[in-house]
Amino acid sequence: MKILVCISKTPDTTAKIAFTDNNKKFATDGVQWIINPYDEWYALVRAIELKEKDPATVLHLVNVGGAENDAIIRKALALGGDEAIRVNIESQDSFTIASQIAQVAKEGGYDLVFTGKETIDYNGSSIGGMVAELLDLPYVSLATKLELEGSNVKLTREIEGGEETVETSLPLVVSAQKGMAEQRIPNMKGIMGARTKPLKVVEPVAVEALTSIAGFELPPAKAGVKLVPADNPEELVRLLHEEAKVI
């Protein structure tokens, strides 16, 4: 069994969102970087659990980006995984990233490719589906549970207002979200061990981007809160009905 987990680097959830270069670039000054929480808490931890159950499992991580991503990759290796692969290209649109991951997945012959349900910066929810299509594999997205039974896979995925259980077989691409696993904190042994785990750098395949970002903008500032006295909540209901017209 060979598992590949896609690891993305994102700004910390409390990072100040601002732009430079005429609103064309995200301002990275002073930004703390983290592993995209969906990749870390759900995809990676579930993959580690599968390896703990079956120690013969090979678990690799993949990231697309420059050498500045290595610190995040080591952080992920501190949680688990045998080795990591970084495709050495400044990430562009989701299609170019997915194409690089698909290439790594193809060459490595993985049975299971895991992504988080989306990144918290571009919120595309696109990489898993694109990788699946490029490899012509089944794709279960927004999965909250995954159990392996030989090459048969039982999963639960989100639907509007509930969930459904599905069955499919390996090889498979899955996007993971809350429910799939519980967040883990790396221990000292993991952190020390991560330093010596292989981090292979591979060169990208040539792909043309399909989209580009023309610019960013911040949402308009709120006008400020209208406070209603606590002893007159009826006034709030009146305002919502007559002024905001939402109820």
Next chain:
Amino acid sequence: MSVLVYIDHTDGEIKKSSLEAASYGAKLASQLGVAAHGLVLGTVSTDLSALGKQGIQKVHQVKNDSLNQFDPGQQATMIAEAVGSLGATVVVLSNNVTGKALAPRLSARLKAGLVAGAVALPDTSNGFVVKKAVFSGKAFAQVEVTSPVKIISLTPNAFSVSNGDGSAEVAEINLTVPAAKIKVTGINKIKGQIPLSEAELVVSGGRGLKGPENWGMIEELADLLGAATACSRPVADSHWRPHHEHVGQTGGAVAPNLYFAVGISGAIQHLAGVNRSKVIVVINKDPEAPFFKAADYGIVGDAFEVMPKIIDSVKKLKGK
């Protein structure tokens, strides 16, 4: 040339998010001066000609029950074939659970640039540029699509459903149905509840409510308003409420017309999932709670005293 809208359905009904996508697709088609078509894979119990109300001129359907079980690989292959045979240059889907699985597959298959989670019609004055929310709702990006065929998945509740009086032509379309690789073995839907992602009104509770036994007032207000219920992360983590109600950076993102937050502090990670709500109401006993900075209306007060009065007042309003 045409705009093709993928029409998603469940339990025989077209999803509201797809009616939004249909309205968006039709507006885009008239902006581009091309026809607006719809594609329905599977069977529904409603009259598809009614999609004319949203501005769709022709609906193409593959009437095959097996397609009601969703396999994104199978469906992406079929949509791609339809795009070719109908000469579509833009495909519009909802960025709902189905669209999130389908749109990227379709994008990779057709080498067509995808804007996932659009919030407005494209600017076609100079190229093809679509606005989408990024950084979990903390900013927007203008995404330029450079490929000949373009794919847009529309954020639910970002575009209103148009209700004209047109009627669409409905015809069956012959598409190859590839074998499904995913088998649906069970469905577990919370009956009678409005799915959070589709809700126009949301009533949400946080740790300030002290325990699951106090959710009666959240549910009662939601019931009266026809709203869905949501919660903050620690509430779901403590199993006071089911996981699917968790909104925020690491839970669901919602953009309802009204987000009514009770006993939630408004941490930045919580705001990330709700800050695109049109109107935010905050009930919190702490005047310094950060949520007030993001709110439109608020009451500084104890939820246990304020909420019963709000419920009474809504009852009166609704004549109950």
